Amino acid sequence: xxxxxxxxxxxxxxxxxxxxxxxxxxxxxxxxxxxxxxxxxxxxxxxxxxxxxxxxxxxxxxxxxxxxxx
Ligand SMILES: [Zn+2]
Numbered sequence: 408x409x410x411x412x413x414x415x416x417x418x419x420x421x422x423x424x425x426x427x428x429x430x431x432x433x434x435x436x437x438x439x440x441x442x443x444x445x446x447x448x449x450x451x452x453x454x455x456x457x458x459x460x461x462x463x464x465x466x467x468x469x470x471x472x473x474x475x476x477x
Contacts, residue, residue, distance in 0.1 A: 412456060414439055423457035426450045437462060444469045 412422035414436035422434030428450070435443070435450060437459070443449050444465045451466070 421457065423459050424450065424453040424455050424462065427452045427454055441465055 412425070412434035414420045414422050415433045416439040417436060420436030420438055423437045424440060425432035425434050432454065434456065435453075437457075440450060440459075440462050444462070447469070449466050449469060
C-alpha cells in the first residue's frame with residue numbers, strides 16, 4: 408500500500424481518490440471531491456484511495472439530477 412496522499416487542492420485533508428485524467432494523477436480529499444460534484448464537474452475517471460462511499464453516492468445523485476442526452 409502506498410503512503411496516504413494529501414489533497415492537491417486544499418493540501419490539508421487526506422486524499423480519498425486520485426483523478427486519473429490528469430498526469431500525474433491528482434489526489435482529492437472527500438470534501439474537495441464533493442465540491443466538484445456540486446459544481447457539476449465530478450471526477451469520474453478515478454482510483455479510490457480510501458473510503459469513497461459518500462462520494463460515489465453523491466455522483467449517483469448528481470448524475471441522476473443533471474443527466475443530459477443529445
Ligand atoms: Zn481537499
